Amino acid sequence: MTVVRHSYFMTIRHVRELLRQPWWIAVTLVQPVIWLLLFGALFKNVVNIPGFNSTNYIEFLAPGVIVMTALFASGWGGMPLIDDIERGVTDRFLVSPVKRTALISGRLVHSSLTIAIQSVIIVVLALIDGAAFAGGFGGVVVMIAVAILLGASFGALSNGLALLARREETLIAIMNFVLLPLTFLSSAFMQQNLIPTWMQHVADFNPVNWAVVAGRSAVSANPDWGLIASRAGFLVALLLVCLAFATRAFRTYQRSV
């Protein structure tokens, strides 16, 4: 119970911080829109490739953009933690009775809320642009949920790395190295059976692709619930591993200060 209460206090702190930076809210809201419209226009003719199963690229793309947005928003999630470490805020918390998990989960809840809001904007925009989302409301909820699972995993990973690296440069380097390749080694923009074979195999082990595949299936006319459940299961397992890593990173951090 204490963990939940402490997580709530920390979430409030992060949300309040965001609300005080209007231009940052603007960037957060506009960016996914740009992804959707930009990639939508860029790859518009992809649907004409023989073997492409969809006639509406926006509908195909929306789950990909949602997952990409979740990935990027949380991949950089460790940056504010580095700020906190540099300002002595983290050390102040660590000598108080705050639950260690709350220091991470507060940030994850905050970024999950952001992802949810961004996803809703993308869904609405895609609907306006002609997407049907035959899977209906339930499908959309599942799609956003798997995106949040992925986001939470990378958020925990990013926070753990922040605690170990304690330098913004290091975290930027790692995330730059990881985020874009993971996005492109997935079916976010291109149907999986149309990308090179080796990439298809890599994509099978790519958490980003798990989220894209599950989300896309959930909003399709005939959701493959077995596939969705297995990919969601992988993502839950990944989240648990990343949370364990982040919690351990606190211990390593405390040994080194």
Place this chain on the structure above:
Amino acid sequence: MLMESGTKIESSGAVVVEAMIEAEGLVKTYGKRDKAVRALGGLSFRARRGTVFALLGPNGAGKSTAVKILTTLTRPDEGQALVAGTDVVAYPDRVRRTIGVVSQGTGVDIQATGRENLRLQGQLYGMRGRRLEERASELLERFGLADAADRIARGYSGGMRRRLDIAMSLVHDPQVLFLDEPTTGLDPEVRADMWDQIAALASEQDKTVLLTTHYLEEADQLAARVAIVDRGKVVAEGTPEELKSELRGDAVYVELAEPAVDGAVRDALAPIAGVREVAVDGRALRARAEDGGRAVPSVLQALEARGIEVLSVRVARPSLDDVYLRYAGRTFQEAESEETEVKK
């Protein structure tokens, strides 16, 4: 052992912890193998309930590391530490509830207002509702932050942030307060104001304060007892008066016109009764005399007789700086610059 010596069992059966902070043989090394830096090399001390205890030493002496261990932020490699009778390694959560910490630098969240900072800090200690709001307002008032309470802390001055740090450390009314270099980096006037605040805290009933500082005057002014820390160890401990009185007599400082040879000066001053511990460093001559005022004419005569020209003479009552020189074998400034070198 450690437990028994620091604890007294009253006739009523209640256990009263007399030594609120006890450190025994603390060792801490950072880094590995050839890069390893030993921050603490067996640091021990004991601070009594209701007093201000100062750890005095230059930057890099290990004071902050000691505070980090005592406040459960990090663990010692060896040794034992008890706060309010509780082992900091075995029961960190229990210790955290009894202590307030103002760490070096600041811990203020500059994106939040002063009141929000205090509120969150209180919430983490399980405070809530009206009691929390009243406590926050009371502390903001007490530390002169009432007017700035609802402004974002980013706009606070260094002194205001420091006061907010102290207010936050007090929100749950801790028994033991750790102040790690609370006045470093503050303007002289702000520092004087901070001294008043700390002195007021100390006079509060039953609060034990551990203060670390590299300002000799600060330890002298505020602390009931001082432990001098050098290279990760306590090299001397006592009340400021005790430490100073161990150095019998006054310090005599003589400024010479030309750099002199140590031996020559020593020989010159050797026959004068009551003058001891003669040391020459370039043009600076330092000695100790039972009665400084009376020794000065003889010292001047003896130097003149050897043709050593004198520019000025100063007699001073012993300071903590002298104490430091005596125990650490170097002056405070030397130690400071040496430690800075090491850090580079």
